[in-house]
Amino acid sequence: xxxxxxxxxxxxxxxxxxxxxxxxxxxxxxxxxxxxxxxxxxxxxxxxxxxxxxxxxxxxxxxxxxxxxxxxxxxxxxxxxxxxxxxxxxxxxxxxxxxxxxxxxxxxxxxxxxxxxxxxxxxxxxxxxxxxxxxxxxxxxxxxxxxxxxxxxxxxxxxxxxxxxxxxxxxxxxxxxxxxxxxxxxxxxxxxxxxxxxxxxxxxxxxxxxxxxxxxxxxxxxxxxxxxxxxxxxxxxxxxxxxxxxxxxxxxxxxxxxxxxxxxxxxxxxxxxxxxxxxxxxxxxxxxxxxxxxxxxxxxxxxxxxxxxxxxxxxxxxxxxxxxxxxxxxxxxxxxxxxxxxxxxxxxxxxxxxxxxxxxxxxxxxxxxxxxxxxxxxxxxxxxxxxxxxxxxxxxxxxxxxxxxxxxxxxxxxxxxxxxxxxxxxxxxxxxxxxxxxxxxxxxxxxxxxxxxxxxxxxxxx
Amino acid sequence: xxxxxxxxxxxxxxxxxxxxxxxxxxxxxxxxxxxxxxxxxxxxxxxxxxxxxxxxxxxxxxxxxxxxxxxxxxxxxxxxxxxxxxxxxxxxxxxxxxxxxxxxxxxxxxxxxxxxxxxxxxxxxxxxxxxxxxxxxxxxxxxxxxxxxxxxxxxxxxxxxxxxxxxxxxxxxxxxxxxxxxxxxxxxxxxxxxxxxxxxxxxxxxxxxxxxxxxxxxxxxxxxxxxxxxxxxxxxxxxxxxxxxxxxxxxxxxxxxxxxxxxxxxxxxxxxxxxxxxxxxxxxxxxxxxxxxxxxxxxxxxxxxxxxxxxxxxxxxxxxxxxxxxxxxxxxxxxxxxxxxxxxxxxxxxxxxxxxxxxxxxxxxxxxxxxxxxxxxxxxxxxxxxxxxxxxxxxxxxxxxxxxxxxxxxxxxxxxxxxxxxxxxxxxxxxxxxxxxxxxxxxxxxxxxxxxxxxxxxxxxx
Numbered sequence: 001x002x003x004x005x006x007x008x009x010x011x012x013x014x015x016x017x018x019x020x021x022x023x024x025x026x027x028x029x030x031x032x033x034x035x036x037x038x039x040x041x042x043x044x045x046x047x048x049x050x051x052x053x054x055x056x057x058x059x060x061x062x063x064x065x066x067x068x069x070x071x072x073x074x075x076x077x078x079x080x081x082x083x084x085x086x087x088x089x090x091x092x093x094x095x096x097x098x099x100x101x102x103x104x105x106x107x108x109x110x111x112x113x114x115x116x117x118x119x120x121x122x123x124x125x126x127x128x129x130x131x132x133x134x135x136x137x138x139x140x141x142x143x144x145x146x147x148x149x150x151x152x153x154x155x156x157x158x159x160x161x162x163x164x165x166x167x168x169x170x171x172x173x174x175x176x177x178x179x180x181x182x183x184x185x186x187x188x189x190x191x192x193x194x195x196x197x198x199x200x201x202x203x204x205x206x207x208x209x210x211x212x213x214x215x216x217x218x219x220x221x222x223x224x225x226x227x228x229x230x231x232x233x234x235x236x237x238x239x240x241x242x243x244x245x246x247x248x249x250x251x252x253x254x255x256x257x258x259x260x261x262x263x264x265x266x267x268x269x270x271x272x273x274x275x276x277x278x279x280x281x282x283x284x285x286x287x288x289x290x291x292x293x294x295x296x297x298x299x300x301x302x303x304x305x306x307x308x309x310x311x312x313x314x315x316x317x318x319x320x321x322x323x324x325x326x327x328x329x330x331x332x333x334x335x336x337x338x339x340x341x342x343x344x345x346x347x348x349x350x351x352x353x354x355x356x357x358x359x360x361x362x363x364x365x366x367x368x369x370x371x372x373x374x375x376x377x378x379x380x381x382x383x384x385x386x387x388x389x390x391x392x393x394x395x396x397x398x399x400x401x402x403x404x405x406x407x408x409x410x411x412x413x414x415x416x417x418x419x420x421x422x423x424x425x426x427x428x429x430x431x432x433x434x435x436x437x438x439x440x441x442x443x444x445x446x447x448x449x450x451x452x453x454x455x456x457x458x459x460x461x462x
Numbered sequence: 463x464x465x466x467x468x469x470x471x472x473x474x475x476x477x478x479x480x481x482x483x484x485x486x487x488x489x490x491x492x493x494x495x496x497x498x499x500x501x502x503x504x505x506x507x508x509x510x511x512x513x514x515x516x517x518x519x520x521x522x523x524x525x526x527x528x529x530x531x532x533x534x535x536x537x538x539x540x541x542x543x544x545x546x547x548x549x550x551x552x553x554x555x556x557x558x559x560x561x562x563x564x565x566x567x568x569x570x571x572x573x574x575x576x577x578x579x580x581x582x583x584x585x586x587x588x589x590x591x592x593x594x595x596x597x598x599x600x601x602x603x604x605x606x607x608x609x610x611x612x613x614x615x616x617x618x619x620x621x622x623x624x625x626x627x628x629x630x631x632x633x634x635x636x637x638x639x640x641x642x643x644x645x646x647x648x649x650x651x652x653x654x655x656x657x658x659x660x661x662x663x664x665x666x667x668x669x670x671x672x673x674x675x676x677x678x679x680x681x682x683x684x685x686x687x688x689x690x691x692x693x694x695x696x697x698x699x700x701x702x703x704x705x706x707x708x709x710x711x712x713x714x715x716x717x718x719x720x721x722x723x724x725x726x727x728x729x730x731x732x733x734x735x736x737x738x739x740x741x742x743x744x745x746x747x748x749x750x751x752x753x754x755x756x757x758x759x760x761x762x763x764x765x766x767x768x769x770x771x772x773x774x775x776x777x778x779x780x781x782x783x784x785x786x787x788x789x790x791x792x793x794x795x796x797x798x799x800x801x802x803x804x805x806x807x808x809x810x811x812x813x814x815x816x817x818x819x820x821x822x823x824x825x826x827x828x829x830x831x832x833x834x835x836x837x838x839x840x841x842x843x844x845x846x847x848x849x850x851x852x853x854x855x856x857x858x859x860x861x862x863x864x865x866x867x868x869x870x871x872x873x874x875x876x877x878x879x880x881x882x883x884x885x886x887x888x889x890x891x892x893x894x895x896x897x898x899x900x901x902x903x904x905x906x907x908x909x910x911x912x913x914x915x916x917x918x919x920x921x922x923x924x
Binding site for chain 1: 467469488505531560561563584585597601616618623624633638643661673677680688704713858877878880915917919923
C-alpha cells in the first residue's frame with residue numbers, strides 16, 4: 001500500500017483499483033444515512049480527493065458526523081472515474097479519526113468577508129482564496145529568484161537594521177534595546193543613544209539599494225529581495241508598514257537595459273504562474289478578478305509601452321480628460337494620471353522615463369538637459385506604479401553636488417561616494433514592491449490580503 | 463562587434479580573431495615600457511580577462527599608469543591561446559578610460575586581514591575571498607529555494623515585526639516610533655505603549671516558526687527564509703545580531719522524514735555549489751580552508767549518522783576523552799561534546815535525536831517515555847550544530863499543559879493552540895542558521911565574514 005499525498009493522485013500514474021493511504025483534513029462532508037462523500041484535503045494541492053464511505057464501514061457513524069477541519073487517515077481503493085467530473089474517487093476501507101475539530105470552526109461553508117478573515121490570519125490560509133493567494137505568492141517569489149539567478153544576478157542580503165537612512169525618505173522604525181522606563185541620559189538630559197545596543201541610533205531599512213550598490217561594483221548584476229519598513233500612518237489598501245522589496249542593480253547598464261530586465265522579469269513570473277498555478281489562477285479568475293487570466297496572458301505576450309514623462313504630460317493634457325488634479329510638467333503624477341496612461345492611452349504596461357530631477361531621489365543620474373533624470377517607472381493597469389527604477393549617478397563630482405543640493409549629510413554618504421572614487425561604473429537598477437506585484441498577479445485589491453500577517457498602523461497581531 | 467561580459471569569453475563560443483568590446487575594472491596592470499598586461503574584471507565571474515596593450519596604442523601611456531580599480535572600455539581582438547595558462551587574450555585596440563580610481567585604493571595587492579576588511583565592508587566584495595564567499599552565499603540561498611520549491615514547499619514570509627515572542631527565548635530588539643526624548647506616559651508614570659505605532663510593544667522576530675505553523679496546516683510543506691534577530695551581547699565568531707534562518711515545516715511527517723529532508727537539503731546545496739561555483743570553491747580550498755572540497759564532496763556522498771542523545775551520552779562517557787565539562791544525561795551538550803561526536807566518533811554529519819524534554823522548547827513533541835522529546839539536531843565537523851529540529855506537539859491537551867508548565871502566558875498562545883483545536887495534524891520542522899551553513903560551505907571561521915554588512919553589539923555601520 002502506498003502512503004500518498006492528494007497531489008500524487010492527480011499527478012502520478014496510480015493503478016486503477018490499487019489501495020492507497022492518505023491523511024488530511026475534512027473539507028466538506030455530505031451524504032445520506034447510507035453513504036458519505038468526504039472532500040479530503042491535505043494541502044499538497046488546491047484540489048481535494050473525494051472519499052466515499054459506506055454505511056457498512058465500522059466507523060461510518062463517527063466519521064460522517066465530524067465537524068469540518070477534523071483530520072483523518074484513509075485507506076481505500078483508488079478507483080478511476082473517467083466519466084465523472086473528478087478523475088477518480090477513493091472507496092474508503094479503513095478510515096480513522098486523528099484530530100476532532102470543533103463545531104465553532106470559523107471557516108464554515110458560508111462566504112466570509114476579507115475584513116473578517118484578516119482577524120483570523122492564522123486560519124485564513126485554509127480557505128480557497130487565501131490558499132491560492134499565498135501559493136501564488138510563494139511561486140512568484142521563486143520565479144523572481146530563478147529569473148535573476150539564471151541571468152547571473154547575485155543575491156545580496158543587505159542589512160535590515162541600519163544606521164543609514166537610504167534616501168532620507170520615509171519615516172522609520174527605531175530598533176532599540178533601551179529600557180524606556182529607565183532611559184540613560186546624557187549631561188543635557190537627552191537620551192544617551194551611545195548606551196543603545198549598537199552604541200548609536202539604528203532603524204529598520206526602507207531600502208537596501210545604497211548598500212547593495214557596493215556589490216554591483218563587485219558582481220556586475222546583483223539583487224536584494226527582503227523585508228523593508230515604513231513607519232507611515234497610511235491606511236490605504238496599498239500601503240503596509242512591512243513589505244518585501246525586490247531590488248536588482250546592474251553594472252554597465254543604462255535605462256533601456258534596465259527596462260528590458262524589469263519587463264523580462266515580470267513576464268517570466270507570469271509565465272511561471274501560468275504553468276505552475278493553473279488551479280489557483282482559475283479560481284481567482286472566477287471568484288476574485290474576472291478577466292485575471294486574460295490580463296496576465298496579455299501582459300506576458302505584449303511589448304510594454306515606453307514613453308518619456310514629458311511626452312506623457314502632453315498626452316494627458318491633450319486627452320480632454322478632466323482630472324481631479326490638473327496635469328502640468330514638473331508634477332509628481334498621481335494615481336489617476338498613471339492609470340489613465342496605462343489603462344486608457346496604452347492599454348498595457350507602460351514605462352515612463354526621464355522624470356523631472358526635482359521630484360526624484362538624489363542618486364538618480366542627471367540627464368544632459370539639466371532638468372530630468374534617467375529614471376523609469378513601470379505603470380500597470382489596475383495597480384499603477386509597480387516598478388521604480390533609474391540609472392544611478394556614477395559620476396563622483398555630480399553625486400557630491402547632489403548630496404549637498406538635496407540637503408543630505410555628506411559624512412553619512414562618504415562610503416557611498418567612495419564607490420565612485422575607486423572606479424566609476426555606470427549602473428542602473430529598479431525596485432519592485434513584491435506585494436504590489438502579488439496584488440497584480442492575484443487580483444486581490446487590498447495589500448493586507450497578500451501578506452501572511454500584515455502590519456499596519458495600530459495593528460500587529462500574532 | 464560584440465559587447466560582451468568576461469564570462470561570455472569563457473563560456474560562449476567566440477570566434478578566434480573576432481573583435482569584442484568589454485567594460486570593466488583594472489584588477490592589475492604589469493608590463494614594461496613597450497607592453498602592458500591588464501587583468502580586466504567585470505564581476506560577471508571569478509576570472510578576469512587578460513588585455514594586452516602595446517606602446518603604439520595612442521592611450522598606452524595613460525592606461526598603463528592607471529591605479530587599480532580604474533574602469534575602462536576595451537575594444538580588441540579575441541585571440542585564442544591554447545598553449546598558455548589562460549585560454550585567450552584580448553589584443554587591445556581602442557582602450558579608453560571611464561573612471562579614474564585613486565591611488566589610496568585600500569585593496570592593493572598585499573594581503574589584508576579579515577578584521578581590517580570588515581571596516582571596509584563596502585569594498586571587500588571586490589577581493590577574491592569575499593567575491594567567492596558572497597557568490598557562494600547567493601548560490602546557496604537559491605539552491606535552498608530550488609530544493610524546497612521542487613519538493614512542493616510553499617515559501618511563507620512570516621512577520622519581522624511581531625507582538626509574539628516565539629519561544630520566550632532570547633533578548634529581542636524593540637521596534638518603535640516613540641520619541642524617546644518625549645515619551646508618552648500613563649497615569650502611573652510608566653511609558654504608555656498604547657501610543658506606539660502599533661498601539662502595543664512590538665519586537666523583531668527571533669523565529670517565524672509559530673506563525674509559520676498556521677500555514678503548515680493549509681499547505682502541508684512550508685518554509686520561511688528570512689532575517690531573524692537576537693539582541694544578545696555575544697561577541698563570539700559564531701553569533702551575529704541579525705542573521706537569516708531557513709525554517710521548513712512538514713505536515714504528516716515525523717522525525718525520520720524531517721531528518722531525510724534536512725539531509726537532502728544540505729546535500730542538494732553542496733552539489734549545486736560543486737556544479738556552479740567551481741572557481742570560488744577552488745580558491746577557498748587553496749586559500750581559506752585546505753580540504754574544503756574534500757569535506758564537501760564527502761558530506762554530499764555519505765549517509766549522515768543518526769544516534770539518540772541517550773546513546774551519544776553513553777559513547778561520550780565511555781570514550782575516555784577528558785572534556786572540560788563532564789558529560790552526564792540531562793545536560794545540554796557543549797560544543798566540545800558535539801564536535802567530538804561528529805569529528806571523532808562518526809567523522810561525518812550526525813543527527814542526535816530524542817533530547818531530554820527539559821532542555822528543549824515547549825512546542826517539541828513529548829515522547830512516550832515521559833523524559834525525552836522527538837527533537838533532532840544535526841552536528842557537522844568544524845561547526846557543531848547546523849540544524850535544529852523536532853516534531854511539533856500537535857496534541858491540543860498536551861500542548862496546553864506544556865504552555866503552563868513552561869511558564870508561558872496561555873492568552874499569548876491562544877491562536878497557536880487553536881491550530882490544534884481545529885484539526886490536529888502531526889508535523890515536524892527544523893531550522894538552519896543560514897550563515898552557519900555558509901561558514902560550513904566556504905570554510906570562513908567568523909560569521910562577520912559571511913554577512914554583507916554584519917551587525918554585532920556596538921557596531922552597525924553602513
